Amino acid sequence: MFGFLYKKAKALFSKKGTDSKQEDFSQKQTPVSRTLADNIKTIREEMLLSCDVISREITIGKERSTRAAIIFIDGMADKKIINDNVLKPLMNISGFPISPGSTDRKTGIIKVIEQSVLAISNIAEVQNINEAISELLTGNTVLFVDGDDTALAISAKGFEKRSVDEPPSEAVIRGPRECFIEDIKTNTSLIRRKIKNQELRVETMTIGQRTRTVVSIAYISGVANAGLVETVKNRLKAISTDSILESGYIEQFIEDSPASIFSTIGYTEKPDVAAAKILEGRVAILVDGTPFVLTAPMLFAEYFQSAEDYYFRPYYATLLRIVRIIAAMTTILAPAIYVSVTTFHQELLPTGLLITMASAREGIPFPAFVECLIMIVTFEILREAGIRLPRTVGQALSIVGALVIGESAVAAGLIGAPMVIFVAITAVSSFVVPNLIEPIAVLRFIVLILGSMFGGYGITIAMLGALVHMASLNSFGFPYLSPTAPFDPGDSKDAIVRAPLWMMIKRPKSVGAADKKRRDKVVPPPTGENDGGEDENA
Amino acid sequence: MKTLKNACKRLTACIVALSVVFGLGGCYDRRELNTLSIVFGTAIDKADKKGETTITFQIADVGGEGKSEKGSPKGSGQMSTQYLNISNTGKNANNIIRDMDHILSREVYIAHNQVIVIGEDLAREGVRDSLDFFARSPEGRLNVYIFVARGKGSDILETEPKLEKMPSDDLVRTLMVQKRTSEAPIITEFDLIKGLISKTTCSIVPIVYIKEIEDKENVCVEGCAVFKDGKMIAELDKKETRGVLWIRNEVKNGAFLVDVEGTKATVEIREARSKVKPEIRDDGKIVLKIQVNAMVGLGDQYGKFNLSDPTNIPEGLKMTERAIRKEIRNAFNKVKAINADVIGFGDCLRQRYPKKWEQVKDHWDETFKDIEAEITVKIKADGNGRIDTPLHPSQG
Numbered sequence: 017m018f019g020f021l022y023k024k025a026k027a028l029f030s031k032k033g034t035d036s037k038q039e040d041f042s043q044k045q046t047p048v049s050r051t052l053a054d055n056i057k058t059i060r061e062e063m064l065l066s067c068d069v070i071s072r073e074i075t076i077g078k079e080r081s082t083r084a085a086i087i088f089i090d091g092m093a094d095k096k097i098i099n100d101n102v103l104k105p106l107m108n109i110s111g112f113p114i115s116p117g118s119t120d121r122k123t124g125i126i127k128v129i130e131q132s133v134l135a136i137s138n139i140a141e142v143q144n145i146n147e148a149i150s151e152l153l154t155g156n157t158v159l160f161v162d163g164d165d166t167a168l169a170i171s172a173k174g175f176e177k178r179s180v181d182e183p184p185s186e187a188v189i190r191g192p193r194e195c196f197i198e199d200i201k202t203n204t205s206l207i208r209r210k211i212k213n214q215e216l217r218v219e220t221m222t223i224g225q226r227t228r229t230v231v232s233i234a235y236i237s238g239v240a241n242a243g244l245v246e247t248v249k250n251r252l253k254a255i256s257t258d259s260i261l262e263s264g265y266i267e268q269f270i271e272d273s274p275a276s277i278f279s280t281i282g283y284t285e286k287p288d289v290a291a292a293k294i295l296e297g298r299v300a301i302l303v304d305g306t307p308f309v310l311t312a313p314m315l316f317a318e319y320f321q322s323a324e325d326y327y328f329r330p331y332y333a334t335l336l337r338i339v340r341i342i343a344a345m346t347t348i349l350a351p352a353i354y355v356s357v358t359t360f361h362q363e364l365l366p367t368g369l370l371i372t373m374a375s376a377r378e379g380i381p382f383p384a385f386v387e388c389l390i391m392i393v394t395f396e397i398l399r400e401a402g403i404r405l406p407r408t409v410g411q412a413l414s415i416v417g418a419l420v421i422g423e424s425a426v427a428a429g430l431i432g433a434p435m436v437i438f439v440a441i442t443a444v445s446s447f448v449v450p451n452l453i454e455p456i457a458v459l460r461f462i463v464l465i466l467g468s469m470f471g472g473y474g475i476t477i478a479m480l481g482a483l484v485h486m487a488s489l490n491s492f493g494f495p496y497l498s499p500t501a502p503f504d505p506g507d508s509k510d511a512i513v514r515a516p517l518w519m520m521i522k523r524p525k526s527v528g529a530a531d532k533k534r535r536d537k538v539v540p541p542p543t544g545e546n547d548g549g550e551d552e553n554a
Numbered sequence: 555m556k557t558l559k560n561a562c563k564r565l566t567a568c569i570v571a572l573s574v575v576f577g578l579g580g581c582y583d584r585r586e587l588n589t590l591s592i593v594f595g596t597a598i599d600k601a602d603k604k605g606e607t608t609i610t611f612q613i614a615d616v617g618g619e620g621k622s623e624k625g626s627p628k629g630s631g632q633m634s635t636q637y638l639n640i641s642n643t644g645k646n647a648n649n650i651i652r653d654m655d656h657i658l659s660r661e662v663y664i665a666h667n668q669v670i671v672i673g674e675d676l677a678r679e680g681v682r683d684s685l686d687f688f689a690r691s692p693e694g695r696l697n698v699y700i701f702v703a704r705g706k707g708s709d710i711l712e713t714e715p716k717l718e719k720m721p722s723d724d725l726v727r728t729l730m731v732q733k734r735t736s737e738a739p740i741i742t743e744f745d746l747i748k749g750l751i752s753k754t755t756c757s758i759v760p761i762v763y764i765k766e767i768e769d770k771e772n773v774c775v776e777g778c779a780v781f782k783d784g785k786m787i788a789e790l791d792k793k794e795t796r797g798v799l800w801i802r803n804e805v806k807n808g809a810f811l812v813d814v815e816g817t818k819a820t821v822e823i824r825e826a827r828s829k830v831k832p833e834i835r836d837d838g839k840i841v842l843k844i845q846v847n848a849m850v851g852l853g854d855q856y857g858k859f860n861l862s863d864p865t866n867i868p869e870g871l872k873m874t875e876r877a878i879r880k881e882i883r884n885a886f887n888k889v890k891a892i893n894a895d896v897i898g899f900g901d902c903l904r905q906r907y908p909k910k911w912e913q914v915k916d917h918w919d920e921t922f923k924d925i926e927a928e929i930t931v932k933i934k935a936d937g938n939g940r941i942d943t944p945l946h947p948s949q950g
Contacts, residue, residue, distance in 0.1 A: 275561060359584040362592075363665035363695070370592060370666055375616035377587045384586060470576065471584065477575055 046145040052083055052162035058145050059087055059152070069152070074103065076161070078110045082125065083162040086170075087148075092155035094174025101135040102157065102170060109133055126164045134159075138171035153228060177202065183285045185450065190327045192288045200230050200304035203287075207234055207300065210291035215239070221252060229260035230304040234290075239297045241528040247492055248299045248312060263303040263310045270312075273489050277455045280491035282314035289323045297529025313491035313527055315498055317511045319452045320344070325514050333514040341512065343448035346441060348460050351392055352467030352475050354438045355384045360471030376432035385468035387431045391439040392464070394421060396457065399443070498526035590663040592616070594637070595722025596698075597707030598684050599673035601643045607676060607684055609650045610641040610708040611662065612722050637720045639711055647687035664694045669722045670743065671707035671762065672700065677779060677786035682750055689747050696744040699726055702779040702786060704763035713764055713771050721773070728775050729760060736799050736808040736823070737792035738775050750784055754900025754918055757781040758798065761789060780894045788892045790885070797885020800878070801844055801897045803828045809853055812873045814866075817857025821874045824936045825849040832903045834910055842899060842927045844882060849936040850874055858946050862938040875931045886927045893919055 049055050056071050063069050068090040076082040086102060106129070130139050142148045148158045148167050155173035180202065183195035196203045204218050213236060220232045231252060235245055251270040260266060267281045268274060284290055285307045290300045293311040301310040320340045325333040357364050358373060365373065380387060398417040405413055421439065425431050442460070446453055459482055466474030489496035499507030507524045509515035518540055523529035595612035615636040640658065644650035654662055670688065672681055688694050703710045715724035732738055738760040749757030758778040765774035776792045790798065799805045808823045826848040833841045850871070855861050861870045889896055900918055904911040914921040 358587050362587065362590065362663065363693070367594075367666050367668065370587075371614055371616055374587045374590070374592060374614070378616055380588070468584070474576075477572075481572075 048142065048144055048148065048160070048165045048167050050163055050165050052085055052160055055145070055160045055167070056085055056087065059149060059158075062145065062149055063152075072103075074107060076106050076109065076125075076129075078108070085160050086157050087152060087160070088157040088172075089152055089155065092173060092175050093157050094172050097136070097172040097174065098157055098170075102159070102172065105133045105135060124164055124166070126161055126166045126168060129159070129161065130168055134168070134170065136170050136172060140169040140171075142167040142169050150228065154230070180206070186284065186286050186289070186323070188286075188322075188324050188327075191323050192286070194287055196285050196287060196290075196302075196307035196309055198305050198307060200232060200302050203302050203307070203309065204232055204234065206287040207291055207294065207302075210287055211236065211294065216294070219249070223252065223255050223266070224257055224260040226258040227260055231260065231266065232302040233299055234294060234302060235299040236294055236297075239295065239523070239529055239531045240299055241297060241530050244297075244313070244492055244528060245299055248301065252301070260303060262306045263301065263308045266301060266303055267310055272491055276485065276489060277458045278316070278486060278489060278496070279451075279454070280312075280314055280489060280496060282311040282318055282451070283308045284311065285309065286323055292323070292326070295523075295534075297523050297527050297531070313494045315491065315494065315526055316486060316496050317499065319449055320512075321510075326517065330514050330516045334512070337512055337514060340449050343445040344452055344456065347443075347445035347448075347456055348463055349475065349479075350438050350442045350445070351388045351460065352463040352478075354435065355388050355464060356467040356471040356475055358384045359468065373432070373434050376434050379429055380432050381429070382431075383468075384435075385464070387435055388439070388464060388468070391421070391425075391431060391435055392442070392460070395439055395443050494526055494528060499524070585661070588616075589660050591658050591660040593662060593664045593667045594720055595669045595671070595711050595725070596664070596667055596688075597671040597673065597703070597711050598647075598676055598681075599707050600675040600679060603643075606643055606645055607647070607650070608641050608643045608708070609647060610639055610711055611651075611654070611664075612711050612720065613638045613640060613658075613662075614720065637722075639708065641708060647684055648691075651687070664688075664691070667694055667698055668726050669699045669701060671703050671710050671725070672759070673703055673707040674705060674779075674786070676707075677702045677759075677781070680784045681746075681781070681786075682784035685743070685747070685750070688743060694743075696742065696747070698743040699729055700741050700743055700746050700759050701725065701729075701762040701775070702759045704761060709764060710762055710773055713773050716772065725762065725773055725775070728773060732775050734807045735776075735792075736796050736805040737777070738795055739778050739799060739802075739804060746781075749781060752898075752901065754895050754915075755898045756787075756894040756896045758790070758795070758896050759786075780889075780892060780896055782892075782894045787894060790888065793881060794885045794888050797881045797883075798889065798896055800826075800828055800846055800882050801830055801886065803830070805848075810874060810877050812870065812877050814861060814870050814873045815857075815859045817855050817859035817861065819855040819857075819861050819870065820853035821870070821877075822851045822853045823848055824851050830897065830899070830902065832899065832906055834907060840903070840910070840914075840921065840925050842886075842897075842925055844886075844927055844929045846878060846882070846929070846931045846933075848878070848931070848933045850933050851936045852938040855944055858944060860943055862942040862944075867935050871933055871935060875933055878931045878933070879929050882929050882931075883927070886929075890923055890925070893923060895922055899925070 046058060049058070052073070056073075060069065060071070069087065070090050071085050071087045073083065073085040076084050084106065086098065088098065126141070130141070140151070142151060142158065143166060148169065151169035152158055155175060157170040157172050159168040159170055161167075177199045178197045180194045180197055182193045186195075194206065196206060208216060208218075215236045215238045216234065217237045218232050218234045220230060222228050223231050233245070233248055233252070237245075248270070252266070255266070255269045257265070257269065263283060267279070267283070270281070272280045282293070284293070290309045290311060294300050298311045298313065301312065303310070320337050322336070322340075325336065328336070358377070362370060377384070382390070398413070398421070401413055402410070402417075422436060426433050426436060446456055449456070459478075462482075463475055463478040466478040468474075470477070487495075487497050487501055495502060498504060499511050504525055506522055507526050509520060510524065519538060521535060521538055522533055523531065525532070591611070591613045593611045594614055597610040597612075599608045599610070600606075601608045615638050640654065642650045642654050642657070644653060651662055651664075670685075672684070676684060688698070689696070701707075701710070710725065711721050713721055713724075715721045718724040718727060729738070729740060733740060739758050741757070741759050746757050746759060749755050758780055760775055761777045761779050762773055762775050765772050776795075778790050778795045778798070779786045780788045780790060796805060796808060805823065805826045805828070807826075810821045810823075812819050812821050826846065828844060828846040831843040831845075833843055835841055852861055852870075860866055895918075899922070900911075900915075904915075
């Protein structure tokens with residue numbers, strides 16, 4: 017039977033593979049014509065006469081001997097730059113020395129314009145129309161000069177972008193408050209500002225046949241594992257899709273275990289976190305159009321790490337990590353344990369609590385499992401609604417939510433009071449490890465269902481299954497559960513425990529950094545005594 | 555495609571493994587909390603008809619909606635426990651309990667049973683068979699406290715509790731509190747079972763009875779019943795019980811009334827430890843060496859003789875030592891008189907002198923009667939409280 021299923025699935029997948037049309041836009045090559053009007057016409061036609069393509073025809077110089085045109089997409093180009101640095105110099109230049117018909121590449125008119133007229137920092141020569149169009153689409157302005165078969169792509173992008181703001185999903189008490197934005201250029205600069213090292217390498221490619229999204233990878237070439245960088249690049253190159261709208265798309269195309277509920281690629285919207293990961297030897301993948309930057313490889317332990325861990329004192333940071341682990345376990349297990357204990361293992365409850373729970377359950381029409389399911393689903397609904405709904409009606413929702421989940425449901429005899437507590441704990445705990453919310457929500461249901469069917473035995477099996485599954489995962493070739501399994505004592509000082517920074521000499525082995533050491537030896541901070549002595553001497 | 559094939563293979567393996575895992579799982583016995591009669595106390599009595607027993611269960615009436623009389627808000631989950639005692643008579647315990655299903659709307663659940671009170675009649679007849687079910691059933695626990703009731707066990711469970719909400723809870727808490735007096739043993743089902751299956755050791759079980767104080771019925775836990783061969787053969791009063799507990803190293807606290815130079819003083823035991831060692835004398839006689847070490851403090855004193863005075867302390871200690879020794883001696887003599895090895899001396903001897911044990915084991919009862927005890931008591935003074943002179947004018 018499974019063989020049959022397998023064949024069906026295979027057929028289904030392979031059909032999908034061949035059906036998708038692999039249109040390669042860069043393959044059609046139309047050279048730039050020497051006639052200005054032809055070029056404008058070709059571009060307009062290629063762009064299907066879109067209204068936001070603006071072309072402006074001018075004559076160069078005071079002599080008005082040569083005609084030229086700039087083409088750009090409305091809203092994507094900075095008009096002020098075009099006016100001041102392109103149009104003005106072109107129009108005002110006097111004594112334009114070159115005869116319009118010159119075909120000499122080196123002394124041709126276009127070369128002169130590029131080299132001595134345009135006050136623009138970033139200019140590229142374009143030989144064919146398709147190239148010109150793709151430059152246009154990225155926001156650049158294209159300059160055609162009559163009589164020359166080379167066009168200039170002038171980088172004068174200017175589109176609306178958000179300012180660097182506070183990270184909404186990773187709020188911190190202590191630490192930088194800046195957040196990546198949708199513009200990839202700003203994002204790479206944010207990382208570069210953290211790591212002022214010439215070895216920090218940013219490589220860029222375009223992915224998505226239709227969206228042509230700019231994707232950059234950033235890593236420190238001396239630190240990141242060369243094999244890892246190669247793997248990331250190869251996987252990115254292998255992506256075949258027409259659209260990349262968010263880094264989540266990339267993640268799903270390049271992750272190791274697409275079928276898993278666990279993510280094997282991390283994401284962050286904080287530049288300091290991205291920089292820290294890059295410094296550990298990871299590779300960051302930045303995608304234009306989203307503030308979420310991917311980091312790879314991602315290990316399970318990273319779920320419990322937070323940027324603040326490294327800014328706080330190590331004791332508190334360690335305590336916080338333990339709290340996070342407890343919270344994660346709570347939010348997975350609490351409903352299942354409640355249901356299994358009240359329906360299978362009543363003997364586990366302290367006697368006093370048993371009476372309380374029994375009297376709370378008195379008159380509840382549903383089995384504990386259904387009761388629990390109602391509450392958890394209600395909570396998920398409220399959570400989802402809370403994210404989606406407009407701010408203005410938020411208050412109404414929180415009142416209704418508090419009443420539904422709280423007093424009223426109990427008073428109506430729909431659910432028992434202890435269940436409210438358990439679901440509340442579950443809900444609150446789930447926000448402690450925000451990145452884990454996705455896998456946890458799924459896991460919670462699995463554990464709950466097995467727990468309610470088979471009691472503690474079912475919970476054990478479910479958790480064991482999850483553990484085995486996690487142990488089988490790897491992220492870009494690195495075991496998901498390291499440094500716990502396989503155990504690495506060196507890396508363990510940044511897993512559950514966060515050792516003082518001065519003790520962490522080595523980069524984590526579990527991501528295979530090429531440059532293994534951060535520095536050569538343990539240098540404890542100077543003690544107060546030594547400082548005082550030096551002061552006196554001075 | 556290869557990964558897909560692998561994935562399918564893995565999925566198959568997972569499904570097979572999980573079906574085995576869950577197919578073999580044998581705890582498919584889910585039951586909701588509101589389908590259980592949660593038993594908190596059990597009484598086992600001899601029934602009128604010969605060979606039959608009556609089992610009484612005290613069941614928590616968890617106070618469903620509309621039923622709560624004491625005015626606790628509906629479904630608030632507050633403790634509004636009332637109880638229901640339900641009895642059934644029959645031959646075998648399991649049978650009797652099964653038959654309760656005919657009269658109870660919820661299935662009996664004994665995992666939270668806290669006490670088993672055995673009626674005196676049944677105790678004298680023998681408890682081995684009656685306790686079989688409670689020892690065998692995996693649902694019931696072995697840390698259930700066992701009592702023997704003077705009279706009927708079910709009467710104890712009917713007594714209106716004073717502070718607690720349920721008589722069985724009241725009973726357990728009383729037992730725990732009286733630990734401070736060391737005048738009744740604390741015996742769990744496990745302890746009793748150990749005694750029942752031992753060849754030589756006899757068990758002691760605390761006695762509970764209804765004491766009327768100003769026309770009010772109170773349960774009272776003191777003294778103990780001695781079980782030999784599964785039957786209750788004698789009762790020990792509270793002083794004798796403490797004597798036995800000294801030997802068993804179970805005295806932790808307690809108080810003595812000691813007369814020193816005409817002053818009556820209460821001496822508190824603060825800390826106590828005792829060691830029992832069998833020894834064989836040259837003439838082949840077995841001697842039980844009992845050594846008691848204790849810390850005592852002065853509780854109060856009625857009289858002028860200042861027991862807090864360092865010069866008088868040795869006198870006080872001497873009298874206390876004498877009192878303790880006397881208590882142990884009395885208990886030991888009593889135990890020998892009823893010929894019940896409640897100390898576990900037989901087992902002790904077997905472990906220490908296996909050869910000697912082989913000689914005496916067949917006539918252990920007679921041997922036990924001849925055993926002599928050597929009692930050493932060493933006590934230390936441990937404080938006299940806040941005042942160091944009695945509340946009399948000082949002598950000058």
